[in-house]
Amino acid sequence: MKTINYVLTGLGGQGILFMTKVLATAALDKGYNILGAETHGMAQRGGSVVSHLRIGDARSSLIRAGAADFLLSMDESEAYRYLPYLKKGGKLFANAPSNQFPDERTAAYLEGQNIKTWAMEAAKTAMAMGSSKSTNLAMVAFYAAFDVGPLSAADLRMTVDKMSPGPFNRTNLKIFDACYETGKQMAMGN
Amino acid sequence: MKEEFLLGNGAIALGILEAGCQIMTSYPGTPSSEILPEVVRFSKAANLNTSIEWSVNEKVAFDNAFAAAISGKRAACCMKMVGLNVAADSFMSAAYIGNIGGLVIISCDDPGPHSSQTEQDSRLMARLGKVPVLDPGSPEEAREMIKVAFDLSEEFQVPVMVRPAIRVCHARQNITYGALESNLTKADFKREPSRWASTPKFRLIQHKALNEKHERISERFNTLTPFNMHTLEKGTSYPFGVVTGGVPSCVVQDMFEEYDRKDIPVLKLGAPYPFPERLADEFMDACDKVLVIEETDTLIEYMLRDKHKTLGRLTHHVPMEGELVPEKIEGVLNKALSDCGLPPLSDHDCGTEAFTLVGGLDLPIRKPTLCPGCPHRASFYSIRKALPKAIYPSDIGCYTLGSNLGVVDTVLDMGAGITMASGFWNAYIQDDVKKPIVATIGDSTFFHSGTTGLINAVYNDSRFILVILDNHVTAMTGMQPSITQGDRVDGRKGNAISLETIVKGCGINYLKVVDPYDTKTMIQTVKDAADHVNDPDGGIAVIISRHPCVIAFKDQAIPEQIKVRVSDECNDCGFCHTRFECPALIQDKENGKTEINELLCAECGVCIQICPQHAIEKA
Ligand code: SF4
Ligand code: SF4
Numbered sequence: 001m002k003t004i005n006y007v008l009t010g011l012g013g014q015g016i017l018f019m020t021k022v023l024a025t026a027a028l029d030k031g032y033n034i035l036g037a038e039t040h041g042m043a044q045r046g047g048s049v050v051s052h053l054r055i056g057d058a059r060s061s062l063i064r065a066g067a068a069d070f071l072l073s074m075d076e077s078e079a080y081r082y083l084p085y086l087k088k089g090g091k092l093f094a095n096a097p098s099n100q101f102p103d104e105r106t107a108a109y110l111e112g113q114n115i116k117t118w119a120m121e122a123a124k125t126a127m128a129m130g131s132s133k134s135t136n137l138a139m140v141a142f143y144a145a146f147d148v149g150p151l152s153a154a155d156l157r158m159t160v161d162k163m164s165p166g167p168f169n170r171t172n173l174k175i176f177d178a179c180y181e182t183g184k185q186m187a188m189g190n
Numbered sequence: 191m192k193e194e195f196l197l198g199n200g201a202i203a204l205g206i207l208e209a210g211c212q213i214m215t216s217y218p219g220t221p222s223s224e225i226l227p228e229v230v231r232f233s234k235a236a237n238l239n240t241s242i243e244w245s246v247n248e249k250v251a252f253d254n255a256f257a258a259a260i261s262g263k264r265a266a267c268c269m270k271m272v273g274l275n276v277a278a279d280s281f282m283s284a285a286y287i288g289n290i291g292g293l294v295i296i297s298c299d300d301p302g303p304h305s306s307q308t309e310q311d312s313r314l315m316a317r318l319g320k321v322p323v324l325d326p327g328s329p330e331e332a333r334e335m336i337k338v339a340f341d342l343s344e345e346f347q348v349p350v351m352v353r354p355a356i357r358v359c360h361a362r363q364n365i366t367y368g369a370l371e372s373n374l375t376k377a378d379f380k381r382e383p384s385r386w387a388s389t390p391k392f393r394l395i396q397h398k399a400l401n402e403k404h405e406r407i408s409e410r411f412n413t414l415t416p417f418n419m420h421t422l423e424k425g426t427s428y429p430f431g432v433v434t435g436g437v438p439s440c441v442v443q444d445m446f447e448e449y450d451r452k453d454i455p456v457l458k459l460g461a462p463y464p465f466p467e468r469l470a471d472e473f474m475d476a477c478d479k480v481l482v483i484e485e486t487d488t489l490i491e492y493m494l495r496d497k498h499k500t501l502g503r504l505t506h507h508v509p510m511e512g513e514l515v516p517e518k519i520e521g522v523l524n525k526a527l528s529d530c531g532l533p534p535l536s537d538h539d540c541g542t543e544a545f546t547l548v549g550g551l552d553l554p555i556r557k558p559t560l561c562p563g564c565p566h567r568a569s570f571y572s573i574r575k576a577l578p579k580a581i582y583p584s585d586i587g588c589y590t591l592g593s594n595l596g597v598v599d600t601v602l603d604m605g606a607g608i609t610m611a612s613g614f615w616n617a618y619i620q621d622d623v624k625k626p627i628v629a630t631i632g633d634s635t636f637f638h639s640g641t642t643g644l645i646n647a648v649y650n651d652s653r654f655i656l657v658i659l660d661n662h663v664t665a666m667t668g669m670q671p672s673i674t675q676g677d678r679v680d681g682r683k684g685n686a687i688s689l690e691t692i693v694k695g696c697g698i699n700y701l702k703v704v705d706p707y708d709t710k711t712m713i714q715t716v717k718d719a720a721d722h723v724n725d726p727d728g729g730i731a732v733i734i735s736r737h738p739c740v741i742a743f744k745d746q747a748i749p750e751q752i753k754v755r756v757s758d759e760c761n762d763c764g765f766c767h768t769r770f771e772c773p774a775l776i777q778d779k780e781n782g783k784t785e786i787n788e789l790l791c792a793e794c795g796v797c798i799q800i801c802p803q804h805a806i807e808k809a
Contacts, residue, residue: 028364033363035362059328060327061361062357066538081548083544084548106551109547
């Protein structure tokens with residue numbers, strides 16, 4: 001299989017590591033090899049955080065600028081910051097108001113690169129449904145709805161189910177289903 | 191068999207235990223810090239009898255491991271690359287003397303640098319200390335290399351270094367592993383003073399023996415596949431080849447596969463020193479030009495010794511500084527290929543257009559800052575308030591971020607907060623100027639390298655204020671326990687060391703302890719300390735500013751949560767967000783009003799004390 005590259009971004013404290021682990025575990029359960037790269041050290045609450053995840057048989061953990069298949073961002077500004085990592089024809093999923101994203105200043109570039117973008121207010125949805133900490137899962141579900149890449153929505157939902165401990169399980173799955181639905185509507189509209 | 195999505199440092203820990211390492215020592219430092227806790231985790235899970243310690247500094251860690259190794263046990267010590275500088279004195283002698291049980295030094299490099307003072311290349315330290323070195327490119331390779339390193343070290347009776355760079359330490363990979371077993375080799379130190387305590391005359395003999403070992407190890411490294419190997423076809427000659435090792439070797443191999451460039455042979459040197467001469471000669475003979483892509487310095491490039499064939503840093507094909515991220519390597523390869531009249535890998539601009547576009551978007555600058563509620567912020571505020579015209583030498587830890595508050599003027603290395611304070615004093619007093627100086631250092635750093643400088647300053651009658659920021663934890667590198675608490679890494683109780691006793695033992699007669707959350711008292715304490723420093727019969731004044739880290743000890747650190755709000759008195763002067771710099775105090779983008787971000791606020795209440803307009807109050 002060709003290596004599939006995910007760049008995941010957000011702010012310190014939003015649970016990037018857990019988001020990476022959900023995708024990684026789903027991939028592992030399907031028998032794929034995985035490699036990831038994380039930021040540690042001075043990345044603190046509120047700082048810019050990025051995680052690279054490669055599904056397939058790559059040797060190097062870092063994704064080259066211009067080589068990511070997917071960019072999932074839990075923060076609007078961070079989505080722009082890591083835009084250069086997306087390849088021609090890559091896909092961007094952002095936690096942002098869908099009517100304001102993307103910024104018009106990036107439109108020409110996105111079009112030239114044939115990069116498709118989708119946005120939903122994942123943080124707001126997660127918060128309204130009782131867990132602002134679950135923005136990471138909300139974004140995974142939103143991405144899952146578009147059925148692109150090697151991991152199906154069913155795979156990802158099962159992984160979220162498996163990885164959400166007792167008291168959070170129901171809320172997390174509820175959030176997953178709601179954001180999946182939002183994504184599905186958008187995917188069909190396109 | 192178990193499978194885990196392991197951090198590179200976890201894979202290294204696994205390799206250490208799979209190799210039967212019995213004694214493991216370390217001092218934390220990014221990117222090495224998770225190795226030791228992972229050794230603890232695996233060792234506990236498998237019920238091994240591994241002896242594991244956080245040492246007070248890297249030299250202590252090294253010497254501990256060395257003694258175990260010359261007693262016949264397998265020992266490892268790990269550190270970040272600048273930590274190896276601290277252990278350098280021991281490290282330089284160790285290869286001469288040699289060892290009995292395997293001794294592996296893991297020195298983690300930080301090209302970038304992401305979280306370090308320098309970009310130094312540990313392979314060059316290995317070269318200087320005549321210590322063989324292995325350079326892994328991935329977590330799995332690091333795990334395998336650790337085992338090979340132990341075997342080599344035991345076979346040749348010489349310490350071996352493994353040098354993982356940050357992209358190995360903080361990569362993650364799915365790794366499968368089986369059962370682990372304790373190594374039951376007993377300590378058996380055999381007296382042999384001519385070896386273990388050798389005089390210079392014997393050192394010369396040992397040096398000769400070491401050089402002979404190197405010849406044999408170099409011979410071994412010629413065939414150390416898959417760590418050392420090339421992809422030449424027999425009898426074929428090539429216009430261009432690439433010599434690489436470590437993390438860049440993985441990037442290069444991935445890229446050649448992706449672009450299907452079988453026409454470019456690769457010499458991979460995962461074990462670059464002692465240099466595998468024969469393997470390198472084969473490669474050089476078959477290629478008209480070779481490009482060297484290595485991190486971070488020029489070890490291989492110098493070892494190749496053919497100026498006319500070799501492209502790399504010395505020919506300005508490879509950047510002299512910074513991490514060799516994949517897009518940079520792609521650019522380097524494209525340029526070198528074109529220079530040699532060959533088709534490039536791609537016509538990518540390596541992200542230049544996109545990075546320029548993004549650079550123009552005015553995205554928020556997210557510079558690192560002290561956490562909301564951090565006691566260091568309160569300490570720095572009071573120091574500056576009390577003595578705004580002082581020189582502020584500081585040190586290495588979270589509190590280095592006090593530079594944002596204008597209270598960190600210098601950072602050189604561990605312990606230099608104190609040694610540079612006495613240096614500043616000497617420089618000014620020679621001109622009859624009594625310069626006010628306030629040095630800051632954390633508790634862990636003080637134990638690591640602070641006491642020697644303090645004893646020196648007392649002995650030579652330098653005058654300054656030293657504030658020891660005691661937050662009970664080594665916070666920046668991931669909350670390792672401080673020795674003031676006496677907790678050991680594997681959960682066993684050690685003996686707590688009292689900061690007060692040590693400070694007094696260094697010859698300090700003026701010592702005050704304050705809680706920085708009480709800024710009024712702290713400001714007065716600093717002013718009083720300045721009087722003592724200026725008193726002809728006075729001396730160095732030490733203040734222990736003691737308050738637990740808000741992240742490590744949430745409940746203890748903020749026993750009484752104080753909700754705050756900004757009142758109408760606020761004139762948006764900006765002091766609290768730009769000078770005091772609490773991330774929970776923000777300025778609304780639209781109306782410019784100062785607000786509290788309740789999600790971030792730790793409810794420490796300190797901002798109530800610092801607002802010049804008294805506009806922050808209990809909610
Ligand atoms: S709260 Fe106080 S310090 Fe902060 S901007 Fe308002 S007046 Fe200035
Ligand atoms: S109480 Fe004030 S100083 Fe403390 S965290 Fe909240 S805003 Fe920052």
